[in-house]
Amino acid sequence: MKYAYYPGCSLHSTAREFDKSFRAVCKILGVELVEIENWVCCGAAGAHGVSKLLATALPMTSLALLAEMGMDEVIVPCAECFNKLKTAQHSVKADKKLRRDVVKAIHKDCNEEAKVIHPLTIFAEEPLISKIPTLVKRDLSGLKVVSYYGCLLTRPPKITQFDIAENPVSMDKVLKAIGITSLDWSHKTICCGGSFALSKPDLAVNLSHKIIEDAKAVGADAIAAACPMCHANLDTRQCDMEKAFGTHPQMPILYITQLMGYSFGLSPEELLLDKHLTDAESILKKVTKPGEAALSVANEVK
Protein backbone atom coordinates (compact mmCIF):
# COMPACT_ATOMS: atom_id res chain seq x y z
CA MET A 1 0.00 0.00 0.00
CA LYS A 2 1.40 3.34 -1.05
CA TYR A 3 -0.10 6.77 -0.47
CA ALA A 4 0.92 10.37 -0.86
CA TYR A 5 1.05 12.04 2.55
CA TYR A 6 -0.19 15.51 3.47
CA PRO A 7 0.81 16.19 7.08
CA GLY A 8 -0.34 19.80 7.38
CA CYS A 9 1.08 22.50 9.63
CA SER A 10 0.01 21.09 13.00
CA LEU A 11 1.69 17.74 12.44
CA HIS A 12 4.93 19.63 11.83
CA SER A 13 4.62 21.61 15.08
CA THR A 14 2.10 21.32 17.91
CA ALA A 15 1.03 17.81 16.91
CA ARG A 16 4.47 16.40 16.13
CA GLU A 17 3.60 13.30 18.17
CA PHE A 18 0.72 12.57 15.78
CA ASP A 19 3.07 12.74 12.78
CA LYS A 20 5.74 10.59 14.40
CA SER A 21 3.37 7.96 15.75
CA PHE A 22 1.44 7.86 12.47
CA ARG A 23 4.60 7.32 10.44
CA ALA A 24 5.79 4.63 12.88
CA VAL A 25 2.49 2.79 12.78
CA CYS A 26 2.35 2.93 8.98
CA LYS A 27 5.83 1.47 8.78
CA ILE A 28 4.79 -1.48 10.94
CA LEU A 29 1.59 -1.96 8.95
CA GLY A 30 3.48 -1.88 5.65
CA VAL A 31 1.86 1.35 4.45
CA GLU A 32 4.31 3.42 2.41
CA LEU A 33 4.01 7.21 2.69
CA VAL A 34 5.40 9.75 0.25
CA GLU A 35 5.12 13.28 1.63
CA ILE A 36 3.95 15.87 -0.91
CA GLU A 37 6.91 18.18 -1.35
CA ASN A 38 6.25 21.89 -0.88
CA TRP A 39 2.68 21.41 0.33
CA VAL A 40 1.12 24.59 1.67
CA CYS A 41 -1.26 25.27 4.55
CA CYS A 42 -4.86 24.22 3.89
CA GLY A 43 -6.20 27.52 5.23
CA ALA A 44 -7.55 25.69 8.29
CA ALA A 45 -9.80 27.63 10.62
CA GLY A 46 -8.58 31.00 9.37
CA ALA A 47 -9.24 31.29 5.65
CA HIS A 48 -12.89 30.24 5.33
CA GLY A 49 -14.14 33.16 7.41
CA VAL A 50 -12.28 35.64 5.21
CA SER A 51 -12.55 34.39 1.64
CA LYS A 52 -14.12 31.32 0.10
CA LEU A 53 -11.85 31.65 -2.92
CA LEU A 54 -8.74 31.62 -0.74
CA ALA A 55 -10.10 28.76 1.38
CA THR A 56 -10.55 26.75 -1.83
CA ALA A 57 -7.36 27.84 -3.59
CA LEU A 58 -5.00 26.79 -0.78
CA PRO A 59 -6.04 23.12 -0.59
CA MET A 60 -6.17 22.99 -4.39
CA THR A 61 -2.54 24.13 -4.52
CA SER A 62 -1.41 21.07 -2.57
CA LEU A 63 -3.73 18.75 -4.49
CA ALA A 64 -2.25 20.07 -7.75
CA LEU A 65 1.19 19.07 -6.44
CA LEU A 66 -0.23 15.60 -5.81
CA ALA A 67 -1.23 15.36 -9.47
CA GLU A 68 2.29 16.43 -10.45
CA MET A 69 3.62 13.48 -8.44
CA GLY A 70 1.53 11.21 -10.64
CA MET A 71 -0.45 9.99 -7.63
CA ASP A 72 -4.17 10.17 -7.00
CA GLU A 73 -4.57 9.07 -3.39
CA VAL A 74 -3.49 11.22 -0.46
CA ILE A 75 -3.66 10.30 3.18
CA VAL A 76 -4.42 13.13 5.61
CA PRO A 77 -4.33 12.38 9.36
CA CYS A 78 -5.15 15.93 10.51
CA ALA A 79 -8.94 16.19 10.67
CA GLU A 80 -8.83 19.92 9.92
CA CYS A 81 -6.78 19.44 6.75
CA PHE A 82 -8.84 16.40 5.75
CA ASN A 83 -11.98 18.50 6.04
CA LYS A 84 -10.57 21.48 4.17
CA LEU A 85 -9.20 19.38 1.29
CA LYS A 86 -12.53 17.59 0.91
CA THR A 87 -14.48 20.85 1.16
CA ALA A 88 -12.36 22.49 -1.53
CA GLN A 89 -12.96 19.55 -3.87
CA HIS A 90 -16.69 19.74 -3.21
CA SER A 91 -16.77 23.52 -3.74
CA VAL A 92 -15.11 23.48 -7.16
CA LYS A 93 -17.37 20.65 -8.28
CA ALA A 94 -20.46 22.58 -7.22
CA ASP A 95 -19.47 26.02 -8.50
CA LYS A 96 -18.02 26.41 -11.98
CA LYS A 97 -17.17 30.09 -11.55
CA LEU A 98 -15.32 29.37 -8.34
CA ARG A 99 -13.40 26.64 -10.15
CA ARG A 100 -12.34 29.06 -12.89
CA ASP A 101 -11.23 31.61 -10.29
CA VAL A 102 -9.24 28.99 -8.38
CA VAL A 103 -7.40 28.03 -11.57
CA LYS A 104 -6.62 31.72 -12.15
CA ALA A 105 -5.42 32.10 -8.56
CA ILE A 106 -3.16 29.05 -8.35
CA HIS A 107 -2.08 28.95 -12.02
CA LYS A 108 -2.69 25.20 -11.99
CA ASP A 109 -5.62 22.96 -12.78
CA CYS A 110 -8.00 21.87 -10.04
CA ASN A 111 -7.58 18.32 -8.86
CA GLU A 112 -11.07 17.64 -7.59
CA GLU A 113 -11.04 13.91 -8.34
CA ALA A 114 -8.06 12.93 -6.15
CA LYS A 115 -8.98 10.58 -3.33
CA VAL A 116 -8.49 12.28 0.03
CA ILE A 117 -8.34 9.59 2.69
CA HIS A 118 -8.28 9.70 6.47
CA PRO A 119 -6.05 6.99 7.98
CA LEU A 120 -8.86 5.71 10.21
CA THR A 121 -10.74 4.67 7.09
CA ILE A 122 -7.96 2.38 5.89
CA PHE A 123 -7.07 1.16 9.40
CA ALA A 124 -10.67 0.11 10.07
CA GLU A 125 -11.10 -1.70 6.77
CA GLU A 126 -9.65 -4.82 5.22
CA PRO A 127 -6.87 -5.80 4.84
CA LEU A 128 -5.43 -3.74 7.71
CA ILE A 129 -8.13 -4.34 10.31
CA SER A 130 -7.32 -8.08 10.25
CA LYS A 131 -3.60 -7.44 10.23
CA ILE A 132 -3.59 -5.11 13.25
CA PRO A 133 -4.33 -7.74 15.96
CA THR A 134 -1.48 -9.93 14.71
CA LEU A 135 1.01 -7.13 15.41
CA VAL A 136 -0.02 -6.49 19.01
CA LYS A 137 2.87 -6.92 21.46
CA ARG A 138 1.48 -5.30 24.60
CA ASP A 139 -1.69 -6.34 26.38
CA LEU A 140 -3.76 -3.21 26.94
CA SER A 141 -7.02 -4.98 27.70
CA GLY A 142 -7.15 -3.27 31.09
CA LEU A 143 -7.42 0.14 29.43
CA LYS A 144 -10.83 1.71 28.90
CA VAL A 145 -10.88 4.36 26.19
CA VAL A 146 -13.52 6.50 24.48
CA SER A 147 -13.12 7.44 20.81
CA TYR A 148 -13.46 11.13 20.13
CA TYR A 149 -14.09 11.96 16.45
CA GLY A 150 -15.06 15.62 16.76
CA CYS A 151 -16.63 17.74 14.02
CA LEU A 152 -14.18 17.91 11.21
CA LEU A 153 -14.04 14.23 10.28
CA THR A 154 -17.76 13.71 10.36
CA ARG A 155 -19.36 16.95 9.17
CA PRO A 156 -20.72 17.97 6.78
CA PRO A 157 -21.36 14.27 6.02
CA LYS A 158 -22.07 14.81 2.31
CA ILE A 159 -18.61 16.34 1.96
CA THR A 160 -16.41 14.33 4.34
CA GLN A 161 -18.17 11.02 3.62
CA PHE A 162 -16.43 9.61 6.66
CA ASP A 163 -17.88 6.60 8.43
CA ILE A 164 -21.39 7.09 9.89
CA ALA A 165 -21.74 10.78 10.72
CA GLU A 166 -24.08 10.39 13.71
CA ASN A 167 -22.31 7.43 15.27
CA PRO A 168 -18.89 6.78 13.77
CA VAL A 169 -17.26 3.48 14.71
CA SER A 170 -13.96 3.25 12.83
CA MET A 171 -11.79 4.40 15.75
CA ASP A 172 -13.63 2.03 18.09
CA LYS A 173 -12.93 -0.81 15.66
CA VAL A 174 -9.22 0.04 15.68
CA LEU A 175 -9.17 0.24 19.49
CA LYS A 176 -10.79 -3.18 19.73
CA ALA A 177 -8.33 -4.57 17.19
CA ILE A 178 -5.42 -3.56 19.44
CA GLY A 179 -7.13 -5.15 22.44
CA ILE A 180 -8.30 -1.95 24.17
CA THR A 181 -11.78 -1.77 25.66
CA SER A 182 -13.65 0.94 23.77
CA LEU A 183 -16.55 2.46 25.68
CA ASP A 184 -19.75 3.88 24.29
CA TRP A 185 -20.48 7.52 25.13
CA SER A 186 -22.53 10.44 23.92
CA HIS A 187 -19.84 12.98 23.02
CA LYS A 188 -18.19 11.20 20.07
CA THR A 189 -18.89 13.99 17.61
CA ILE A 190 -19.72 16.98 19.83
CA CYS A 191 -17.68 20.12 19.08
CA CYS A 192 -14.75 20.98 21.40
CA GLY A 193 -14.71 24.63 20.32
CA GLY A 194 -11.39 24.27 18.54
CA SER A 195 -11.85 27.32 16.36
CA PHE A 196 -12.03 29.51 19.49
CA ALA A 197 -8.89 28.10 21.10
CA LEU A 198 -7.04 31.36 20.48
CA SER A 199 -9.76 33.97 20.02
CA LYS A 200 -12.28 33.08 22.76
CA PRO A 201 -10.57 30.48 24.98
CA ASP A 202 -13.32 30.57 27.61
CA LEU A 203 -15.76 29.08 25.07
CA ALA A 204 -13.31 26.34 24.12
CA VAL A 205 -12.61 25.50 27.78
CA ASN A 206 -16.31 25.21 28.49
CA LEU A 207 -17.09 22.92 25.53
CA SER A 208 -13.99 20.76 26.03
CA HIS A 209 -14.81 20.37 29.71
CA LYS A 210 -18.20 18.89 28.84
CA ILE A 211 -16.51 16.32 26.64
CA ILE A 212 -14.05 15.28 29.32
CA GLU A 213 -16.81 15.14 31.93
CA ASP A 214 -18.79 12.73 29.78
CA ALA A 215 -15.73 10.56 29.22
CA LYS A 216 -15.28 10.42 33.00
CA ALA A 217 -18.94 9.63 33.55
CA VAL A 218 -18.71 6.46 31.46
CA GLY A 219 -15.53 5.42 33.27
CA ALA A 220 -12.90 6.09 30.60
CA ASP A 221 -9.20 6.04 31.53
CA ALA A 222 -8.30 8.08 28.46
CA ILE A 223 -9.69 9.73 25.32
CA ALA A 224 -8.44 8.73 21.87
CA ALA A 225 -8.37 11.55 19.32
CA ALA A 226 -7.57 11.96 15.63
CA CYS A 227 -7.54 15.74 15.34
CA PRO A 228 -4.75 18.09 16.44
CA MET A 229 -7.24 20.90 17.25
CA CYS A 230 -9.34 18.61 19.45
CA HIS A 231 -6.22 17.19 21.03
CA ALA A 232 -4.78 20.60 21.82
CA ASN A 233 -8.04 21.78 23.33
CA LEU A 234 -8.69 18.72 25.44
CA ASP A 235 -5.09 18.21 26.54
CA THR A 236 -3.69 21.69 27.09
CA ARG A 237 -6.82 23.30 28.55
CA GLN A 238 -7.16 21.05 31.60
CA CYS A 239 -5.40 23.60 33.86
CA ASP A 240 -7.90 26.23 32.70
CA MET A 241 -10.71 23.78 33.46
CA GLU A 242 -9.35 23.51 36.98
CA LYS A 243 -9.49 27.29 37.29
CA ALA A 244 -13.01 27.49 35.87
CA PHE A 245 -14.60 24.42 37.43
CA GLY A 246 -12.53 23.66 40.53
CA THR A 247 -10.97 20.30 39.72
CA HIS A 248 -8.24 19.23 37.34
CA PRO A 249 -9.76 16.50 35.15
CA GLN A 250 -6.45 14.57 34.84
CA MET A 251 -7.76 12.94 31.67
CA PRO A 252 -5.04 11.63 29.33
CA ILE A 253 -5.68 12.47 25.67
CA LEU A 254 -3.84 10.28 23.19
CA TYR A 255 -3.72 10.17 19.45
CA ILE A 256 -5.14 6.90 18.15
CA THR A 257 -1.81 6.25 16.41
CA GLN A 258 0.03 6.57 19.74
CA LEU A 259 -2.21 3.90 21.23
CA MET A 260 -1.68 1.70 18.18
CA GLY A 261 2.09 2.20 18.31
CA TYR A 262 2.21 1.46 22.03
CA SER A 263 0.28 -1.76 21.57
CA PHE A 264 2.66 -2.69 18.74
CA GLY A 265 5.49 -2.49 21.28
CA LEU A 266 6.99 0.90 20.36
CA SER A 267 8.67 2.84 23.16
CA PRO A 268 7.17 5.99 24.70
CA GLU A 269 10.06 7.96 23.13
CA GLU A 270 9.27 6.66 19.65
CA LEU A 271 5.68 7.85 20.12
CA LEU A 272 6.56 11.15 21.83
CA LEU A 273 4.25 10.30 24.70
CA ASP A 274 5.89 12.99 26.84
CA LYS A 275 4.63 15.81 24.57
CA HIS A 276 1.25 16.04 26.25
CA LEU A 277 0.57 18.59 28.96
CA THR A 278 -1.68 16.16 30.79
CA ASP A 279 0.29 13.06 31.72
CA ALA A 280 -0.61 10.18 29.40
CA GLU A 281 2.33 7.87 29.99
CA SER A 282 1.54 6.64 33.50
CA ILE A 283 -1.85 5.21 32.59
CA LEU A 284 -0.32 3.14 29.78
CA LYS A 285 2.41 1.82 32.06
CA LYS A 286 -0.12 1.08 34.76
CA VAL A 287 -2.44 -1.03 32.65
CA THR A 288 0.13 -2.88 30.55
CA LYS A 289 0.26 -6.47 31.69
CA PRO A 290 3.82 -7.75 31.91
CA GLY A 291 5.40 -10.75 30.23
CA GLU A 292 3.84 -13.01 27.69
CA ALA A 293 0.29 -11.80 28.22
CA ALA A 294 0.43 -9.72 25.08
CA LEU A 295 0.61 -12.72 22.84
CA SER A 296 -2.73 -13.94 24.11
CA VAL A 297 -4.45 -10.96 22.49
CA ALA A 298 -3.10 -11.89 19.09
CA ASN A 299 -4.02 -15.53 19.63
CA GLU A 300 -7.49 -14.66 20.84
CA VAL A 301 -8.23 -12.69 17.69
CA LYS A 302 -6.86 -15.46 15.49
Place this chain on the structure above:
Amino acid sequence: MTEPIQIDEKGARLSDAVAAAGGIDVSHCYQCGKCSTGCPLAHEMDLKPTQLMHAIQLGLKDVVYNSKTMWLCASCHTCSAHCPQDVDIAEVMDTVKIMMMREKKTPKVPEVLKLSKCFVQNLKWFGRMYEMGLVGMLKLRTGKFTQDMEMGMKMLKKGKFNLLPRFTGARAVRKIIKRVRKLEMS
Protein backbone atom coordinates in the same frame (compact mmCIF):
# COMPACT_ATOMS: atom_id res chain seq x y z
CA MET B 1 -47.15 45.36 21.94
CA THR B 2 -45.67 43.82 18.84
CA GLU B 3 -43.60 46.16 16.76
CA PRO B 4 -44.11 46.10 13.01
CA ILE B 5 -41.03 45.06 11.01
CA GLN B 6 -40.03 47.53 8.34
CA ILE B 7 -39.19 45.69 5.15
CA ASP B 8 -38.04 47.91 2.32
CA GLU B 9 -37.03 46.95 -1.18
CA LYS B 10 -33.33 47.23 -0.41
CA GLY B 11 -33.59 44.99 2.62
CA ALA B 12 -35.56 42.34 0.79
CA ARG B 13 -32.54 41.72 -1.38
CA LEU B 14 -30.42 40.55 1.57
CA SER B 15 -31.12 36.86 1.03
CA ASP B 16 -30.21 37.34 -2.65
CA ALA B 17 -26.96 38.99 -1.62
CA VAL B 18 -26.18 36.09 0.73
CA ALA B 19 -26.96 33.61 -2.06
CA ALA B 20 -24.75 35.52 -4.49
CA ALA B 21 -21.84 35.77 -2.07
CA GLY B 22 -21.92 32.24 -0.68
CA GLY B 23 -24.20 30.18 -2.91
CA ILE B 24 -26.67 29.23 -0.17
CA ASP B 25 -30.39 29.91 -0.61
CA VAL B 26 -31.73 30.87 2.82
CA SER B 27 -35.32 30.95 1.56
CA HIS B 28 -35.46 27.15 1.90
CA CYS B 29 -35.46 27.51 5.70
CA TYR B 30 -38.93 26.86 7.17
CA GLN B 31 -37.99 27.69 10.76
CA CYS B 32 -38.07 24.20 12.27
CA GLY B 33 -35.33 25.14 14.72
CA LYS B 34 -33.26 21.94 14.45
CA CYS B 35 -30.13 23.99 13.79
CA SER B 36 -30.52 25.80 17.09
CA THR B 37 -31.22 22.70 19.16
CA GLY B 38 -28.04 21.05 17.95
CA CYS B 39 -25.79 24.11 18.14
CA PRO B 40 -23.23 23.75 20.97
CA LEU B 41 -22.89 27.54 21.24
CA ALA B 42 -26.54 28.60 20.88
CA HIS B 43 -26.59 29.63 24.56
CA GLU B 44 -23.88 32.22 23.85
CA MET B 45 -25.61 33.72 20.81
CA ASP B 46 -27.99 36.66 20.86
CA LEU B 47 -29.94 35.33 17.87
CA LYS B 48 -30.31 31.55 17.60
CA PRO B 49 -29.18 30.23 14.19
CA THR B 50 -32.87 29.83 13.23
CA GLN B 51 -33.52 33.46 14.09
CA LEU B 52 -30.52 34.60 12.11
CA MET B 53 -31.85 32.71 9.07
CA HIS B 54 -35.23 34.36 9.59
CA ALA B 55 -33.69 37.84 9.88
CA ILE B 56 -31.87 37.24 6.57
CA GLN B 57 -35.11 36.10 4.94
CA LEU B 58 -36.82 39.28 6.16
CA GLY B 59 -33.95 41.42 4.94
CA LEU B 60 -33.20 42.87 8.38
CA LYS B 61 -29.63 43.72 7.56
CA ASP B 62 -29.01 45.80 10.68
CA VAL B 63 -30.30 43.03 12.93
CA VAL B 64 -28.07 40.52 11.14
CA TYR B 65 -24.95 42.68 11.10
CA ASN B 66 -25.37 43.70 14.75
CA SER B 67 -25.67 40.11 15.90
CA LYS B 68 -22.91 38.16 17.67
CA THR B 69 -24.24 34.90 16.28
CA MET B 70 -22.07 34.30 13.20
CA TRP B 71 -18.97 35.40 15.10
CA LEU B 72 -19.68 32.82 17.79
CA CYS B 73 -20.18 30.03 15.25
CA ALA B 74 -17.51 27.35 15.76
CA SER B 75 -18.05 25.98 12.22
CA CYS B 76 -18.82 22.55 13.68
CA HIS B 77 -21.50 22.10 11.00
CA THR B 78 -23.94 20.38 13.35
CA CYS B 79 -26.64 22.78 12.11
CA SER B 80 -25.97 22.06 8.45
CA ALA B 81 -25.93 18.32 9.08
CA HIS B 82 -29.28 18.50 10.91
CA CYS B 83 -31.13 20.81 8.50
CA PRO B 84 -34.03 18.93 6.85
CA GLN B 85 -34.04 21.52 4.07
CA ASP B 86 -30.35 21.07 3.33
CA VAL B 87 -29.52 24.70 4.07
CA ASP B 88 -25.81 24.94 4.84
CA ILE B 89 -26.26 27.25 7.82
CA ALA B 90 -22.58 27.19 8.80
CA GLU B 91 -21.69 28.38 5.30
CA VAL B 92 -24.24 31.20 5.63
CA MET B 93 -22.48 32.26 8.86
CA ASP B 94 -19.19 32.48 6.93
CA THR B 95 -20.88 34.35 4.10
CA VAL B 96 -22.33 37.00 6.40
CA LYS B 97 -18.91 37.47 8.03
CA ILE B 98 -17.29 37.90 4.61
CA MET B 99 -20.00 40.36 3.50
CA MET B 100 -19.49 42.41 6.66
CA MET B 101 -15.75 42.43 6.13
CA ARG B 102 -16.13 43.65 2.55
CA GLU B 103 -18.47 46.40 3.70
CA LYS B 104 -16.01 47.26 6.48
CA LYS B 105 -18.58 46.75 9.25
CA THR B 106 -17.37 46.28 12.81
CA PRO B 107 -18.11 42.84 14.20
CA LYS B 108 -19.70 42.41 17.63
CA VAL B 109 -17.01 39.88 18.60
CA PRO B 110 -13.87 41.56 17.22
CA GLU B 111 -11.38 38.89 18.41
CA VAL B 112 -12.70 36.38 15.89
CA LEU B 113 -12.11 38.56 12.85
CA LYS B 114 -8.75 39.64 14.24
CA LEU B 115 -7.67 36.02 14.48
CA SER B 116 -8.76 35.27 10.91
CA LYS B 117 -6.84 38.30 9.65
CA CYS B 118 -3.72 37.34 11.62
CA PHE B 119 -4.03 33.83 10.25
CA VAL B 120 -4.05 34.93 6.63
CA GLN B 121 -1.25 37.43 7.27
CA ASN B 122 0.75 34.61 8.84
CA LEU B 123 0.28 32.44 5.76
CA LYS B 124 1.25 35.33 3.53
CA TRP B 125 4.54 35.71 5.36
CA PHE B 126 5.43 32.11 6.12
CA GLY B 127 3.48 29.87 3.70
CA ARG B 128 2.75 27.40 6.45
CA MET B 129 1.34 28.13 9.87
CA TYR B 130 3.95 29.53 12.24
CA GLU B 131 2.20 29.31 15.61
CA MET B 132 4.56 31.55 17.57
CA GLY B 133 4.11 34.26 14.94
CA LEU B 134 0.34 33.85 14.96
CA VAL B 135 0.09 34.13 18.74
CA GLY B 136 2.37 37.18 18.74
CA MET B 137 0.38 38.91 16.01
CA LEU B 138 -2.90 38.19 17.77
CA LYS B 139 -1.59 39.58 21.05
CA LEU B 140 -0.52 42.77 19.30
CA ARG B 141 -3.93 43.15 17.70
CA THR B 142 -6.04 42.33 20.75
CA GLY B 143 -3.77 43.76 23.44
CA LYS B 144 -4.41 40.66 25.57
CA PHE B 145 -0.76 40.02 26.32
CA THR B 146 -1.14 37.87 29.41
CA GLN B 147 -3.92 35.61 28.07
CA ASP B 148 -2.79 31.97 27.96
CA MET B 149 0.79 32.88 28.88
CA GLU B 150 1.07 30.08 31.43
CA MET B 151 -0.20 27.45 29.00
CA GLY B 152 1.95 28.84 26.21
CA MET B 153 5.09 28.57 28.35
CA LYS B 154 4.27 24.96 29.20
CA MET B 155 3.77 24.14 25.52
CA LEU B 156 7.02 25.89 24.69
CA LYS B 157 8.87 23.84 27.30
CA LYS B 158 7.41 20.66 25.83
CA GLY B 159 8.86 21.66 22.47
CA LYS B 160 5.45 21.89 20.86
CA PHE B 161 6.24 25.01 18.86
CA ASN B 162 8.72 25.61 16.09
CA LEU B 163 10.89 28.44 17.33
CA LEU B 164 11.59 29.75 13.85
CA PRO B 165 9.42 29.86 10.74
CA ARG B 166 10.46 27.77 7.72
CA PHE B 167 9.09 29.75 4.74
CA THR B 168 8.32 26.60 2.71
CA GLY B 169 5.90 27.58 -0.03
CA ALA B 170 5.77 31.15 1.26
CA ARG B 171 6.34 32.69 -2.17
CA ALA B 172 3.66 30.58 -3.80
CA VAL B 173 1.13 31.38 -1.06
CA ARG B 174 1.90 35.11 -1.19
CA LYS B 175 1.23 35.12 -4.94
CA ILE B 176 -2.01 33.17 -4.48
CA ILE B 177 -3.27 35.58 -1.82
CA LYS B 178 -2.42 38.52 -4.09
CA ARG B 179 -4.27 36.99 -7.06
CA VAL B 180 -7.26 36.10 -4.86
CA ARG B 181 -7.52 39.72 -3.70
CA LYS B 182 -7.38 40.92 -7.31
CA LEU B 183 -10.03 38.45 -8.46
CA GLU B 184 -12.30 39.42 -5.58
CA MET B 185 -11.98 43.12 -6.37
CA SER B 186 -12.92 42.68 -10.01
